[in-house]
Amino acid sequence: MSLVFGEVADTYDDVRPGYPAGVAEAIRDYHGTTPAQVVEIGAGTGKGTSVLLRLGAPVTCLEPDPRMAARLAANLPQVTVRTETFEQWEPPTGGVPLIAAALAWHWLDPATRNRRAHDALTPGGTLAVFAHTYGYADAAQSRAIHTALRAIDPDVTDRPAGWFHLDITASGLFTDVHAETVDADLTLTTGRYLDLVRTFGPFRQHTPDEQTRALAAIGSLVDSFGGAIVLRLRTTLVLARRP
Structure with missing residues (x-):
């Protein structure tokens, strides 16, 4: 599944919403200083990367789909792009100070993602996971959209906002787990939606x-x-620290 997005890389880059600039400030405040290095998991075409670059640190992006990786490299030539999964990546000896994932945590193996992130961080290092939840400003429209989708796929389900907060906390591997949210409305025409x-x-x-x-x-x-x-985007940022 990590390779299906490359089929629509240009559309993905064009239509997917970016992230609030304040995400970078929140990460920096939590980390306490500018990190020496940032590694981003599942960077896609660079929607989350653009925010991480505001930290002022070198960014290495892991993106397994070569088509997404090519678009990312074209968009943000200042980052290092590695065409591999988080599971394939070999962290440097001693780990890295900050690992981030923007709308990619659910693509990682739930049995190992927290342990891998923990072990790849330096002691005291920061894990930053952020994502959008796509809701609708109008409740009646929301019900109509979900009814139409379920008529085609009765098994369609939505992950609750901030589910990864519970996932990271429940792992017991991190301390000082903190979450914050930002809501914003986004109007899209039929074609754009x-x-x-x-x-x-x-x-x-x-x-x-x-x-x-x-x-x-x-x-x-x-x-x-x-x-x-009108979409109602809820952006959730979860920050956690390796003890």
């Missing part, structure tokens, strides 16, 4: 026929809303 849907992992796992039916149903709904929909 359908482009966004095309970049979602669960959508990309379905057959072309199922994808076509889903896009038709959702497009008709958004058109009935006046040709636009």
Whole structure:
């Protein structure tokens, strides 16, 4: 699944929303200083990387899909891009001071992700995980969209906002686990919203026929809303420290 996004790398880069600039300030304040190095897991085309660069530290990006990695390197030539997974990456002796993941934590093996991150950090190092949860400003529109999606895929589910806060805390490997959220509204036309849907992992796992039916149903709904929909993005940042 980590390679399906490369099929829509240009669309992903164009339509996926970025992250609040304040994420970088929160990471720096928590870490206590500018880190000597940052390693980002699953960097994609650089949506989270752009925020991490505001820390003023060298950034190494792990991105296993070569098409996403190529777009990332073109967007942000100042970063080091390694076309490998977090599981394939060999951390330097002694670890790194800061590891980050932007909307990538769920792609890692749940049995090993916390242990790998812990072991790859220097003692006292920081883990920073952040992600968007896509909601809707209008409750009736939200229900209509979810009803349409479930008619095509009855098993579709959403992870609760901040689920990775519980995941990291429950591992028992980190101290001083802290979470904060920022909400923002984003208005998208029907076409832009359908482009966004095309970049979602669960959508990309379905057959072309199922994808076509889903896009038709959702497009008709958004058109009935006046040709636009307001997303309510909740950005959650979780910070944790290796003891």
